[in-house]
Amino acid sequence: MLGYDKIRQANYFHKIHLNELKNEGLVSNEEHSVIEKNMGPAYNTTNIFVNIGLFILTYVIVSSALGFLGLLLSDVISEQNGWVFSLIVAVGLLFFLQKVIIDDRKNFRSGIDDALLYGGIGFLCLAFFILFETVFFNDPLKSCLFFIPLLGLPAKIYQDRLLYGLTLFSIYSVFFLLFHKLGGVFLLLIPFGLMLLSFIFYRFSTTKASKVEFEADQECWEVIQWISIIVFYLSGNIFVVTELSTELGLVDAFPKAIKLFFYGFTIVIPLLYIFHGLKNKKLIFLNLGLALIAVGVFSIKYYHNLMSLELALLLGGIALLAVAYSAMRYFKNGKWNITTEPDNNLTDGLNLESIVIDQTLSKVGDIDTKFKGEGGKFGGGGASGAY
């Protein structure tokens, strides 16, 4: 059977949730041990640092092994048969992934399986690219059509979030290129078409995410949700629309009313996302809404320099503090079932925050570089020896 063992996979998620229940004090240590003992086989859980380490090391092994093979077969491999070599490597990597890493070594989201999967798919794409370079890959539309099954099939089999996302991008690209090819009024319909498509994808992925049997599938559909929410916004963002129209030779093609609609869309949609996220406790909308507000402000500022940079920063800063203050006051008593209290361990977050502060704010007070050009700056100027 291709893909992961569904029982082990389900138990993998049960283990994670059991730990969460234990950390919240809803399951005692004793209960936790008993449940885990009786749970049956499960894939091992890891953490992000292990995953990153194993991912990089797997690539070191794969690259070295391929380098070794390449050296051995350097006389045999040529431009004409390069696709055979790529195909053999792809099949070899995917076979090794399935047979050894998943079936025998029981890896799931360990970093090793991800690295091998992406390596295998990469070589598969390369093989097809070399083989069909003149047939398919000289036409972007055909290329994207080709990528949909090439990425979508392994995405489904291995329940991989990145491949799900890439497949969705391929579908978006097909739609975009098709409208581009049709030309005329279809070019003007691209933003609205993408919005409609995103809405459909969002509704579809939401339904799928709530109905699928396995959590790994649910997470994949959640990626589709994320992307469709972002693309929906970007389709009507004034910066994206204007720049894309210019690229497509449609300068000032949209009537003023439509342009005004895009301006409104750029600012209103992130606010609606935030409202929807708070009201319905949907973190995805809240997070994206906050990030997209910044995108919206930059988009409008790009075309309308209403004020100087420093004044914009000052007013923006005051507005952010005002919003934070109002939110703290409004949600103080648990309105809308929202709390301003932390819901997890603070230490890691605070350590990370201190690193971010150091990275972003250590140049405040940096005067000499800008005004004297002598390289004596706080946080690095001294390193040049100019201080």
Add this chain to the structure above:
Amino acid sequence: MKRTLKYLLLHGVINDETHGKLDSYIEGKPLSIFWHIRILLYLGVTLIATALGILIYENIDTIGHLSIVVLIGLTCIACFVYSFKKAPDISADKSEPANPWFDYIVLFGTLLFLTFEGYLQFQYSIFGERYGMATFLPAMVLFGIAYRFDHLGVLSLAITLFCSWLGISLTPKSLFTENDFSTTNLVITGMLLCVILIGAGYYSVKEKFKAHFHFTYYNFGMHLGAVAILAAGFNFSFGWIWMLLISPLILFAYWYSQTYKSFYFLLFGFGYTYIAISYIVVEVFIGIDSDYIFSAYLLMTYFIATAIYAIKFLRSAHKKMNEDAGV
């Protein structure tokens, strides 16, 4: 989560009543926007401090200039008056902020202080030609602020400022991009700072004086020391001798990872060791053979074998750490 509760119910681990209770608890659990508010506060403070920093110099020859300087000075004083008023009593332990604003008012005051001090040096050369003083004194003030108000962010800024006084850039990005460790002096300074920082972290824990600051000290110390030593190994002749100097640092990273169950330190310690050993091995292998073909085979075999070993090591270390932690 709901799938897990259903699983527990189906397997008789919990009864209907417990399932119902847990299910309604999860369903009714409030959504936390704690970190969203902190990000907004952080961005707000950053934008305003940056704006004031620009304003002060953009208007340097105008009538409004002095009022901006006075505004920055007064706001800075106001921030610290508020902070002193609201700050918990001085304590060697971790102290909780008086309110969610507190940390950001301290940070805002600190940033304004740095802007103000930078301006005074730029316009009036208050430290004259002693540029070192213009960095060292604010660093000491920032350490004072960090300890008085128990602020990890200001502590990081203080450490960075202190290192820049000695000529080393220590922000996470600039550590790798802006330092030129091609002079022995800078490498030795880097190593010395590494010892000082790790020593400060150790002292914090040993004396139980703001023990929770230890991660910040250790983190900066480990990365700075490792980057300085590795750069020396790459740049200087007899690089392998420099590389050997990394061993105490690796032992420290291993000790920390075992003591505090920190996979982060284990991973970086292991990564730095791998780079150091691989560098020596590459140097040796390249010297073996003049047309490099045999060396290439050897090197690839080396990387395959060591990476397999590394994977095994990291997995078993993670497993052991989890078992020790009872996860």
